[in-house]
Amino acid sequence: MQGITRRLAEFALGLEFGSIPGHVVAKTQEQLVSILGAILAGAATEPGRKALAAVRAWGDRPEAVACGSDYRTSMRSAAFVNSINAQLLEFEDALMPYSHIGAASVPAALAVAEVRASNGRELLVALVAGNEIGGRIGHAIHRGVRMGNAIPVYQAVVPFVASRLMGYGLTQTLDAVGGALIQTQLSILSAWVSHSKAYLSAMPALAGVTAATLAGQGFTGYHEALEDPLGYFTLTCERPVPEEAAEGLGKIWQTEKLVNKPYPVCGWTLAPVEGTIELVKTHNLKPEEIAEIQVRVPVQTAMGGTMWKADQALRNIRERHDWSYIPLQFEMTYPVAAAAVDGELTPRQWKEERIFDPVIQGMRKRVSYVTDLALTTAYLREDKLGAVVIITTSDGRRLEKAVPVARGSSENPMDVNGKFLLCAREVIGEAKAEKALELLSMLEEVEDVGKLTACFLTVR
Numbered sequence: 001m002q003g004i005t006r007r008l009a010e011f012a013l014g015l016e017f018g019s020i021p022g023h024v025v026a027k028t029q030e031q032l033v034s035i036l037g038a039i040l041a042g043a044a045t046e047p048g049r050k051a052l053a054a055v056r057a058w059g060d061r062p063e064a065v066a067c068g069s070d071y072r073t074s075m076r077s078a079a080f081v082n083s084i085n086a087q088l089l090e091f092e093d094a095l096m097p098y099s100h101i102g103a104a105s106v107p108a109a110l111a112v113a114e115v116r117a118s119n120g121r122e123l124l125v126a127l128v129a130g131n132e133i134g135g136r137i138g139h140a141i142h143r144g145v146r147m148g149n150a151i152p153v154y155q156a157v158v159p160f161v162a163s164r165l166m167g168y169g170l171t172q173t174l175d176a177v178g179g180a181l182i183q184t185q186l187s188i189l190s191a192w193v194s195h196s197k198a199y200l201s202a203m204p205a206l207a208g209v210t211a212a213t214l215a216g217q218g219f220t221g222y223h224e225a226l227e228d229p230l231g232y233f234t235l236t237c238e239r240p241v242p243e244e245a246a247e248g249l250g251k252i253w254q255t256e257k258l259v260n261k262p263y264p265v266c267g268w269t270l271a272p273v274e275g276t277i278e279l280v281k282t283h284n285l286k287p288e289e290i291a292e293i294q295v296r297v298p299v300q301t302a303m304g305g306t307m308w309k310a311d312q313a314l315r316n317i318r319e320r321h322d323w324s325y326i327p328l329q330f331e332m333t334y335p336v337a338a339a340a341v342d343g344e345l346t347p348r349q350w351k352e353e354r355i356f357d358p359v360i361q362g363m364r365k366r367v368s369y370v371t372d373l374a375l376t377t378a379y380l381r382e383d384k385l386g387a388v389v390i391i392t393t394s395d396g397r398r399l400e401k402a403v404p405v406a407r408g409s410s411e412n413p414m415d416v417n418g419k420f421l422l423c424a425r426e427v428i429g430e431a432k433a434e435k436a437l438e439l440l441s442m443l444e445e446v447e448d449v450g451k452l453t454a455c456f457l458t459v460r
Helices: 006-016 022-043 048-056 073-087 102-116 120-140 154-165 170-181 196-215 232-236 242-246 266-283 299-304 309-321 325-332 335-344 358-364 373-382 417-430 430-441 450-456
Strands: 092-094 258-260 288-298 367-371 385-395 398-403
Touching: 006 154, 006 170, 006 242, 006 288, 006 299, 006 450, 022 048, 022 092, 022 120, 022 258, 022 373, 022 417, 022 450, 048 196, 048 309, 073 102, 073 196, 073 309, 092 120, 102 120, 102 196, 102 450, 120 154, 120 242, 154 170, 154 196, 170 196, 196 242, 242 358, 242 450, 266 335, 266 398, 288 450, 299 367, 299 373, 299 385, 309 325, 309 335, 325 335, 325 358, 335 358, 335 367, 367 450, 417 430
Parallel strands: 288 367
Antiparallel strands: 092 258, 288 385, 385 398
8 A cells, every 4th residue: 555646656757658559649639639629618608608707807827728718827727717617518528437537637737738838749648647547546436425526536636647747756746746635625416506516627627736836846745645544545435445546557558448428418328318319310200209218227327327306406497596507417317308309419408498498398208217237237347338228209119229338438439529629619710620620630749739729719
């Protein structure tokens, strides 16, 4: 158990681009494209615009781009606000089976890389290090009451990523990690009904970059913050297995398990949405032709993917100031119904005019789910989040679509460029969106990440 923080820091600082398998680099590049799309989609929402306005009012030194705005702000504020917008639509990524990484690591890395004038390879290496460390830490602390985004991995990842890009040595990196973890963020799951759910990744992004900046000036942090008997592992989990956090570094690649989200919804519901869209499009189904939608899911989806009931959420969205669309992203019937009616699930379906559309609400009453033993076994043994969607039509047909593993995984890849363009065009315009994709496609050759981040300003 001893020396885990140090071993992870040595890995993050010693990782070389040439030692990373090509498919791991490619997956990380896809992650970057996908998260940038999520950031821009979040910036176009009402709460996203409010967050951008609040950070702008701070009047920080203009050094890093607040994506989807017309201004730059301080490095740590850029990491913070871009992380808010990466999280707002539940459109980020999942590192199966336990961790979420990119909504904090990508905004933090972009902000630091822009200020440090890092090149594209340096950015990619830092993000790979974050995925590898975060995936392992997620394994080490998943045996407690928290799951998914509630597992507090973000705050343990960002200081490693930031320190790598800041060019730190071992002592400064350990200071940064210890500083970031001194007040580790835990989550109140019942509060995921409000916009402040975006703080899940944004506060750790802010804390991690801030701690790294202070460490650069010699401000110390405890060097055994992860493994100390009263430290991070013990604080965040009832039954941690700390040694899992440092197993197989540089040999077994956690990044291979990364799932980039094709739909803005909880990861448990990706496969049900996928199957629904496939059936509707394949059979050209109109809403009035759908009599019933039954979704077969793993037991874990029935638990984690149904945290709220739609009737309660819809009532509270209308009646309570502290409720928003967010609980519906953790409730299976609305996303599946919206996908059935609109043939898509995009940021558009999280606007109130779609949420309360009578056709979608009528469809929601026709959606049900049951647990499936085979799908449960596939998740437990192979980390596969699958589903089977069965649509019964008004004329008695039974249409079935099996989705063994969620799209966005290595086994069922998605079009991350399409996601990015969908999210980016309305925010930064066609020309900048295409320019950004061009730079992202040749990121290994980009000499200054600032050329990429400049694309995400709205000024023409």
